[in-house]
Structures are given as C-alpha cells and as structure tokens.
Amino acid sequence: MKKILLVILVVAVALLGACSSNIAQSKSVSEKAVKKIIVGTGTQFPNICFIDEDGKLTGYDVELVRAIDEKLEEYEFEFKTMDFTNLLLSLETNKIDLVAHQMEVNEERQEKFLFNKVPYNVFPLQIVVNENNNDIKSLDDLAGKKIVTTATSNAAIFIEKYNKEHNLGAEIVYSTTDINNQLRTGRVDATISTPFAADFNNKYADAQQKVVGESLLNSNVFFLLQKDSTTLSDRIDEALIELKEEGVVSALSEEWLGADYSVEF
Template sequence: MVVAVSMPVYGASKDENSSSDVIKVRVAGTADYEPYTYVDEDDNITGYDIEVIKAIDELAPEIECEYSYTQWDTLLPGLDADKFDVVSNQLGETDERKEMYLYPKYPFLFAGSAVISTADDPMDSFEDLKGKKVDAIVGSSFTTQMEQYLDENPDAFTLEYLDGTLPQMLDEIVNGRVDATVNDPSAAYSKAQVAGIEDRLHISDDIYNGGFSYFLFAKTDKGQQIADIFDKYLPELYYNGTLSELAKKYLGSDSGVTSMAENGFFTEDTLEDFQANEK
C-alpha cells in the first residue's frame, strides 16, 4: 500500500561530523489532531506528541529524526509498509495493536476520554447516551472503548461509524446527524475553537477510560532499536521538567504528565533514583 505524505519531510540537522552509525528515524503523525499532532501556519508538523519526539531527538546522539504527516487511516499501514519507523497520534494500548506493532516500555502521557454532545442536549456519562446515535471514527481507540462498553451493555446506544476526522465528527454532532461521541476532550475543544463551534458543544468534565499514550514502532529489529533509545531518554524528559513544560504549552495543563506517577510510572523522586531502580 502506498502512503501519500502530504508535505515535504522535515528533519533536524545534527552535527555534520556525527557518526555514520546514527539511525535515521522516520516519524509520522497526522495533520489535524491538534493539540497533539498537527501542521502549524508554517506547514511544519508539531503538537505535544511531536515535540516530545523532537526533545528526545535533541538528547539522543544515536538517532536523527525526520518528520512527515499523513492521514489517520494510513498512519499504521505506513508502519506495515516500511514508510515510517515510529508513529504518534495519541495511540493507546490495545491487544490488536500489540500483536502487530511494537510498544516501548514507557508512555509519555496519561489521558482519557469524555462524552461530547451539544450544548442544547448535554450528556456527561455513558449512561446518558442511552438510546442515542453516537459517532465513532473507524480504527480509533475511543471507538474500541465504546465497543467494549456495548459488549457489556448491549443496545445501550447505536454506533454510527465515520471514516473521517474529529472535525467532521464534531460537525455531525452540532448539525444533528448524530447525538454525541466519546473522544479526547482537549483535542475536541481545540478543534471546536478552530471551527467556531465551541459554544454549541458540551464537553463533559468526567473522564473515562484513562490510559497511557505511547509511540508505536514497527515490529522489526530497527523498530526495537529505536524503541530502546526512546525508553533510554524519555525518563530524563519527565524528570527534568520538559514533558510538563510541553504539556502546559500545548495542552494547557501538565496533569496528564503528573498523572503518570499516580498510575505507576516514574514514581521515584529523582532521575537518579529512577535509574538506580531500573538496574
């Protein structure tokens, strides 16, 4: 399968005298999942997820990253087709993905989902969705969450599958084609602001299915090498405050970073303590 990348590849040039053993890492995200992965006004890919990788790249002499973007539905096939080495788009852990792709040891954010509906008919819980038509993006981890809920609560609501994007889904909600969805609250609010529809939407404060966000790698020897390098440097970004700074800048809060310790990762007080316990 050929994956069409929308724009030129962007790379961070390192010292020309760098070792020839430096691993070239092809990074891909999507262009429209702000504030996590998106394209800015200068046509550069950025966002919290991408900037974390750039920070790892700055620390790690073993790698040199180049960045491109593509559509959501070609992101994982790009790993399959050896178009990319690592992909990022707030990817959670699922059994199906674990069979096909390589997860690193450490996540870079703890995030959750919220019910998104209209301001005229606000809904705050899965129970509020009873009898409603609920939008679900094909292949999304949020869709998996809703499908799992329906496995336990048959006929609670009807899923309407959308082979599209989050902005399209929000448009369907405000225009009455569906009643609600379940998705990332930060991303939804950011997209609603861009579209000028934030006042027409209700985004619940209740967070469901909190989970870790990971970068995904191809299940190859090269993929394992890169994952090991990411795992080597990501803890340093946590302990030196870089992850918190990036979260505050792009997400408006670092609660998703500090919550990682509350949920079992980076529980030591210092990097030195963490490294000592890892040995």
C-alpha cells in the same frame, strides 16, 4: 638548505593531506552513524499533531519527538504525515519506523508491534456533545443515539465494546475530517474525545462542544514501533526519562494540553 626546505615542504603537504583525509573519513563515518527514523503522525488531531495557521506541523506529540531527536545524536527523526487509519498499515509495511499519535495499548496492537516502556502522557476519554445538548450526561444516555468516532482508535474500540455488551443500540459513525461539523449540525449526537481536544475545537473552530460525565478511560500512551526495534525503543525511553526529569515533558503538556498529563498510571 634548499633540499632541507623542500623536504620540510613535502612532509607538511603529506601531513596536511593525511589530516584532510582523516577529517573527511571521520565525517563520513559520522554521517553513516546517523540513522534516519521516519515518524508517522497525523495532521488533524487538535493540540497533538496538526497544521497550524502558518502551515507548520506542530502539537504535543510532534514537539516531544523533536525534543527526543535532540537527545539522540545517532538518530535523525523525520515526520511523515498521513490519515490516522493508515498509520498502523504503514508501520506494518515498513513505510515508517515509529508512530507518534497518542497510541494506547490494546491486544491487537501488542501482537503486531512494539510499544516503548515509558509512557509520555495519560489519555483521558470522555463524552463530548454539542453545548446545547442537555440530554446526554452519561454512557447510558447514549442509548439509541448516533456516536461519531475515528475507526481503529481506542475511543472506537471502547464504545464498540460498550455498545455491544450493554445493548445500547447506538449507531456508530466513523469519520476523521468532519466530526466538529457533524456535532454542530446535529447529524450525530456525541463523540468520544478528550477535554483538550474539545477546548481546542471550541477556540479555533467554533465547534460549540462541551465535555459531559465522568472520565470513561484513562490510558497511558506510548510510541509504537516495529517488533524488532528494541534498540530504538530503549533509546527513546532513556531520552524520555531525561526529558521528564528536566521538566520538558510536563512543560509541553501544559503548553499544548492545558494541564500536566505526563503523570503515568
């Protein structure tokens, strides 16, 4: 009887050990299967990617990436913040895997990088001036004026091209940190931005801005990836389609941008 009990005990211990080993092995495999994706974004784009009053990185692009992260179990998304002008270089040198910063398509970016296929919102560009400026109402009114913008942005590319092709004689100033102050103090006459950024700046930074004229450009925006990241790009598109169908993308746009900019052109 004692021998039988001893055999049963040995078998039970062996089974328990094997079970524990299988669980550990399964856990190890599961952990290895999760791939970390470094997401490059900024901290100074109102309502898009910024640090809130509690010191938290948030905004439309940030929260959308977090929603995508919840959909894709095989990936873990981790943010890395930097100046906008460093994002493309960081992607090109493999320091990040993905850019989330309202990236619009242009030829230079298409040559070097991969855009996902499903746009996640529309980016409207308009002229923004000081609220007391009644002289500038259209692009032609920018002739001979100082225009501040962020280097390499689509706003910069647009105004550089228009300035050259239409002989505006405008002076383009590049900045990322004190655009609000430059407009408020009259050191520059205008910038090219979005209505939701102007609203945010007025609410939280007393920017004293207003949007004038018609929309200059409405572009679909995408995430930007390395050329060979087709699998990740496809999975992001699948997640975006689901999030759009569930109303999550529209809700985030309403929350952060003040309107539903998720409808693509």
